[in-house]
Amino acid sequence: MKFLAQDQLQAFLGHLAGESRVVAPVKGDDGVVLFRPWSPGTEVELDVLLAKQSAKEFVLRQSETYLRYGYAMEGEAAAQVDDSHEAKVALEDPAERKAAQDAAVTAHAVLVVEPVNDAPAQVIFGLRPCDARGFVQMDNVFGGYGGFYFDPYYNAKREATTLVAVTCRDPRSTCFCTSVQGGPAATEGADVLLTQVEGGFAVEVVTERGETLLASADLADAGQAQVLYAETVKETAEARVDAAFDLEGVREHLRANIEDSGWHDLSMRCISCGTCTYVCPNCYCFNITDEMVEGQGERIRTWDNCFNPSYTLETSGHNPRDIKSNRFRNRFSHKFWYYPEKYDSLLCSGCGRCITHCPTRIDIREVLGVMGSERTAVSATTPATSGGEA
Amino acid sequence: MSDRQAKIRELAGAALAEDRVDYFIGWKQGINSSEAIPAFVRNADEVDQLVWNPLSHHNLTAFLKRKMPDPPNARIGVCVKGCDSRTLVALLQEDLVDKERIYVVGVPCDGIIDRRRVEKEFADEVVSISFSGDTVTATTRCGDSKDFAKGDITFDHCNTCRYPNPFYADDMAADPVPEPEDRTPMWGTIEEFEALSPAEKDAKLADAFETCIRCFACIHACPVCVCWDQCVNRSRRPALVGQRVDTKENLMFQMVHMFHVAGRCPSCGACDRACPVEIPLYLLHRKMNKELYDMLGFEPGVSLDEKPAFQTFKLDDPFGEH
Numbered sequence: 001m002k003f004l005a006q007d008q009l010q011a012f013l014g015h016l017a018g019e020s021r022v023v024a025p026v027k028g029d030d031g032v033v034l035f036r037p038w039s040p041g042t043e044v045e046l047d048v049l050l051a052k053q054s055a056k057e058f059v060l061r062q063s064e065t066y067l068r069y070g071y072a073m074e075g076e077a078a079a080q081v082d083d084s085h086e087a088k089v090a091l092e093d094p095a096e097r098k099a100a101q102d103a104a105v106t107a108h109a110v111l112v113v114e115p116v117n118d119a120p121a122q123v124i125f126g127l128r129p130c131d132a133r134g135f136v137q138m139d140n141v142f143g144g145y146g147g148f149y150f151d152p153y154y155n156a157k158r159e160a161t162t163l164v165a166v167t168c169r170d171p172r173s174t175c176f177c178t179s180v181q182g183g184p185a186a187t188e189g190a191d192v193l194l195t196q197v198e199g200g201f202a203v204e205v206v207t208e209r210g211e212t213l214l215a216s217a218d219l220a221d222a223g224q225a226q227v228l229y230a231e232t233v234k235e236t237a238e239a240r241v242d243a244a245f246d247l248e249g250v251r252e253h254l255r256a257n258i259e260d261s262g263w264h265d266l267s268m269r270c271i272s273c274g275t276c277t278y279v280c281p282n283c284y285c286f287n288i289t290d291e292m293v294e295g296q297g298e299r300i301r302t303w304d305n306c307f308n309p310s311y312t313l314e315t316s317g318h319n320p321r322d323i324k325s326n327r328f329r330n331r332f333s334h335k336f337w338y339y340p341e342k343y344d345s346l347l348c349s350g351c352g353r354c355i356t357h358c359p360t361r362i363d364i365r366e367v368l369g370v371m372g373s374e375r376t377a378v379s380a381t382t383p384a385t386s387g388g389e390a
Numbered sequence: 391m392s393d394r395q396a397k398i399r400e401l402a403g404a405a406l407a408e409d410r411v412d413y414f415i416g417w418k419q420g421i422n423s424s425e426a427i428p429a430f431v432r433n434a435d436e437v438d439q440l441v442w443n444p445l446s447h448h449n450l451t452a453f454l455k456r457k458m459p460d461p462p463n464a465r466i467g468v469c470v471k472g473c474d475s476r477t478l479v480a481l482l483q484e485d486l487v488d489k490e491r492i493y494v495v496g497v498p499c500d501g502i503i504d505r506r507r508v509e510k511e512f513a514d515e516v517v518s519i520s521f522s523g524d525t526v527t528a529t530t531r532c533g534d535s536k537d538f539a540k541g542d543i544t545f546d547h548c549n550t551c552r553y554p555n556p557f558y559a560d561d562m563a564a565d566p567v568p569e570p571e572d573r574t575p576m577w578g579t580i581e582e583f584e585a586l587s588p589a590e591k592d593a594k595l596a597d598a599f600e601t602c603i604r605c606f607a608c609i610h611a612c613p614v615c616v617c618w619d620q621c622v623n624r625s626r627r628p629a630l631v632g633q634r635v636d637t638k639e640n641l642m643f644q645m646v647h648m649f650h651v652a653g654r655c656p657s658c659g660a661c662d663r664a665c666p667v668e669i670p671l672y673l674l675h676r677k678m679n680k681e682l683y684d685m686l687g688f689e690p691g692v693s694l695d696e697k698p699a700f701q702t703f704k705l706d707d708p709f710g711e712h
Contacts, residue, residue, distance in 0.1 A: 031510045032668050034601060047513040052667050053603065062603065063635045172515045173531060174421065268413075268430040271452065273607035275666045289626060289633040302633045305605075309619035310626070359611050359664035360448065361420045361427045 001227050002203035002219035004194065009201075013125065014040050015217055020121035020162075023058050025051040035124070044126050046196065049172055050351060054134060054281035055127045059157045060142075062278075062303050066153065066288070068114045070296040119156035123213065125164045130177050130349040132165045132189035134281025140343040141284055153301065162213050165190035166201075167230075168237050174352030176244035176365055182349050184237035195230040202230035244350075244365040250372040254337040257371050258329070266367055267328035269360040274305035276354035276362070277331065282347045285311070306330040332367050394497055395442040397563040398469060401495050405467045407434040411493050414467035415453055417446040424519040424528065425505060428453065442563070443521060444540065446471075447502045449660040451478045451613040454487045465491050469563075471499040473547065475556035476656035476691030477613035482558070483697055484654070486616055496559025498567040501540070501548035506668060508543055511536060547659050547672060550576040557692060575683055580676050595641060601667045602640035608671050609647055611664035614654040622646060648674045653682060653699030656690045 004012055016022050022038040027045040035055045038044065045051075135158065142154035168175070168184035177183055187193050191210030194201040202222050205211045222230075257263075277283040287304040290297055304311060307327050313319045321327045339347040348364070355363050402414040418429035418439045426445040431437055450468050470478055475496060481487040503526060509516050514530035521527075526543060529535040541549075552573045555566040586594065609615040609623070623631045623643045631646060632639040647661075655675050662672035682688045686707060688699045696702075 028601075029597075030668060030670075032601070034667070049515075063633075170514060170531070173517060174515075265430075269428040269453075271607070271610040271664070273605055273610040273664070275605040275607045275664075278603045278605045279666055287633065289629070291629065291632055291634065300634055302635060303603075308624065310624065355421070357666040359607050361425065363421065 001222040001230070002205075002214065003197075003200060003222040003226055004203050004219055005200040007200075009044065010040065012217060012219075013038060013044070016123045016125070016213070020123055020160075022123050022125055023055065024125040025127075035127070038125070046126055046166055049168060049170060049175075050128060050353060050356075052353075052357070053279050054131045054351065054353065055124045056131075056134060056138075056281050058122065058124060059135060059161055060138065060154055060284055060286070060303075061157075061301075064153055064301045065116045066299040066301060067116055068296070068298050069292075070112055117153055117156050119160045121160045122157075123162045123164060126166050127163060128168050128351065129165050129184060129186040129188070129190060129193070130175075130182055130351040131281045132163045133182055133186065133349040134189070134351075135161075135163065136189040137282045137339075137345060137347055137349065138284050140339075140345060162191045162209050163189060164192045164194060164210075164213070167193065167195040167234055169196055169233055171237055171241045172352060172356070173242065174355045175241050175350060176352060177350035178238065178241045179244040179247060179365075180346050180348050180350040181247070184241060185234035195233050197226050197229040197233065202226050245368045245372060247346075250368055251337050251340055253372045254333050258333070260371065262371055263329045264325045266362075266370060267325040270307075270324060270328050270362050271359055272307045272324045272327065273359065274303075274307045275357050275359065276364075277305035277307065278303060279353040279357045281349055281351055281353075282335070283331075306334070328362075332364065332371065336368065336372065392442055394563045395440065398442055398495060398497065399437040399440050401561050401563065402431060402440060402467060403434045403437040405493050406431065406437070410465065411467035412464045414440075414493075415450045416440040416469045416495075417442065417448060417450075422517045424508075424516045442469075442497060444501060444503045444526070444544070445505060445519060446497075447505075447545075447659075447663055449474045449477060449611070449613050449658050451475075451481065451487075452611055452660060454478070454492060455481060455613055455616045455618075463491070465493070467493040467495065469495045469497055470556050470559065471497050471502075472551065472554045472556055473499075473656055473658040474613075475558050476553065477654075477658055479558050479691040479694055480614050480654040480656070480698060481616075482694060483691075484701070493561075494556075494559045495561050495563055496556030497563045498556070498565070499548075499551075499554045500567060501544040501551070501554075503540060503543045504545050508538065511538075545659055546578045547657055547676070550578040552576070553692065558694065575679070575689070577676065577680050580673060580680055583673060583677065596637050598669050599640040599644065600637045602635070602644070602669055603667060604635050604640065604643065605666060607664040607666060608644075608661035608669075611660045612647070612651065612655070613658070613660065614651045615647060617650070622650075644671065644674060648678050651675070652678045653688065653701070654690055655679070656692075 013022055017038065023035050024038040024044045025033050026036045026038065026042055027033045033045045033048045033051045034053055035051050035058065139158065141149065142151040171184050185193065185195065187206045191207045192213060193204045193206055203219060205214060283305065285304045285306065286301050288299065288301050290299050312321045321330060335347040355361060398416055402416060405411045406414055414431045416429050416431065417426040418441055420427040426441055426443065428448050428450055429439055431440065451470060451474050454466060454468060478494065482489060508519065508528045512530050512534060514532050514534060516528050517531050518529040519526060524540045526538045526540050527535055528538065552570055552575060555569060609621065623646055631643055657672055657675040657679050659672045662670060665671055682699050686699055690698065
């Protein structure tokens with residue numbers, strides 16, 4: 001274990017910034033703490049437990065350009081027909097191909113496509129263990145599943161990112177990481193874990209990437225007292241996280257209660273916005289749009305969420321999740337049923353942002369308590385009402 | 391227990407017991423006593439969860455708007471403050487809510503406190519807020535506590551409120567609170583914004599909207615934002631507002647919202663309070679209210695007989711002079 005003195009923090013971040021972009025929680029003029037690109041002299045905010053948003057945005061960008069496209073006009077077009085257009089018009093017969101090329105030139109335009117995938121090296125500093133774990137949970141989706149769904153955009157950024165997590169000293173009453181197999185000092189996903197001790201941070205290397213990051217930082221070894229202090233901080237924090245619900249059997253209960261009227265009751269005060277999903281370190285749904293102005297366009301990926309009316313809207317006009325309670329149910333079922341079934345993990349790391357940021361305080365712990373376990377007892381004594389939704 | 395709280399429980403209980411409503415929407419305590427959240431009460435014996443205090447900020451008329459009532463033909467009881475009643479009046483002006491299906495309990499209001507302002511006074515989590523006269527006491531999880539004068543932490547729109555008593559209610563939870571004799575609107579912080587140079591305004595708006603995450607909490611919390619699934623900001627065909635999340639598109643999205651609710655929005659601040667990244671959206675709507683007032687002498691939601699400003703005209707409207 002190494003030691004980083006509080007008064008060395010700026011120099012340390014400056015050192016990291018020499019190699020890559022540094023992202024850290026920073027308090028704005030309005031008092032709102034968000035992960036922002038750090039620049040020398042900027043104070044890192046670690047007293048406020050959680051930034052308003054997770055650090056997800058820096059790997060799964062809220063808006064991301066896949067590619068740019070446009071029509072090259074006459075003259076330019078002629079020069080590009082051979083390379084670009086030939087690839088597009090996959091015609092076997094040379095005569096047909098020539099005719100197609102001629103037609104393209106006659107039309108004075110040819111489609112030019114430029115792929116984009118910017119992934120500068122970056123260090124995300126000061127995120128909490130729940131946020132770090134969120135990346136691991138998203139990795140399954142974007143990089144896993146036998147590589148079939150390997151997502152070059154997510155992974156380029158993920159591979160260029162080093163995560164320096166900080167142990168939670170004072171978990172909030174809405175934190176429930178320990179109920180979802182995590183903890184305030186858990187290292188899953190983190191490359192380095194810092195723990196605030198007297199006068200600075202106890203520094204633990206978790207991964208090889210973390211080791212590389214610290215290799216040139218020239219940190220002193222932590223003293224015995226600092227090691228012990230760090231252990232105490234971790235234990236105290238762990239004890240402060242309240243048990244929220246029993247994970248045992250949640251998946252089966254969700255499946256069994258899919259048509260239960262409880263979903264309707266629980267979703268009554270939901271206003272059907274997407275806040276919970278956008279502040280969540282694990283929610284990863286996205287949409288793809290072509291946006292074009294005057295012949296030049298971009299294909300962009302933007303975050304989407306299951307509360308969006310067009311989320312599962314089919315071209316026929318049918319929407320299997322056409323009302324609020326169905327959309328509401330999806331969020332919890334996805335995190336604790338569909339995803340676990342596929343990846344043998346959870347899609348929730350217990351940060352509690354969905355609770356604290358929800359305009360009407362929908363509480364995922366309450367939902368899982370009611371639908372995930374207690375509900376069976378209720379249903380066992382009263383006949384199940386199917387749906388209850390108009 | 392405040393008299394108003396007791397009366398709300400009594401009226402809600404009676405409406406449910408006499409089967410005049412299917413459910414009653416009021417406020418209840420949230421995760422802890424530092425917050426109030428919307429409560430949906432179905433049975434008369436559950437009315438004791440209802441609370442009324444300066445944390446009861448939600449504008450519950452948002453749950454009446456199109457597609458929100460569930461089931462669609464539900465008979466709903468609802469509590470409204472002065473500002474909430476103005477959004478209800480705006481909905482009624484356009485027949486967007488069926489008067490016959492709602493039972494409205496009006497709650498005279500002394501102002502709502504801005505919990506976020508209290509929160510920022512502590513690094514630790516605020517877990518309890520209590521009231522004693524005009525003193526508000528906030529306590530954190532570690533046990534630190536601090537007193538505030540209520541007037542210092544009420545919302546800007548409460549400080550400048552001219553209509554604390556509901557305009558429209560079937561029953562009142564208390565006698566009306568004193569109202570200002572002069573109803574000329576006070577614009578609060580808007581005048582500070584107007585005094586800025588165009589470049590400063592640009593910078594301020596860009597700064598505010600840079601952090602928008604387009605979660606649409608603002609429009610969903612808004613009672614008079616009624617397009618719901620057909621919102622132009624979400625529409626991909628036609629693609630009138632870009633899907634890209636950047637300062638320019640974010641501002642465009644909010645401008646669309648501002649113009650669509652103009653004449654119906656009394657700037658109740660529901661959008662502002664719902665925003666997870668604390669963008670001062672209320673100021674945009676306040677500014678629009680000021681324009682409408684200065685230009686047409688119009689105030690949204692103060693009379694059932696009027697139409698929203700953008701849906702009617704008078705021959706002496708001063709267009710052309712502005």
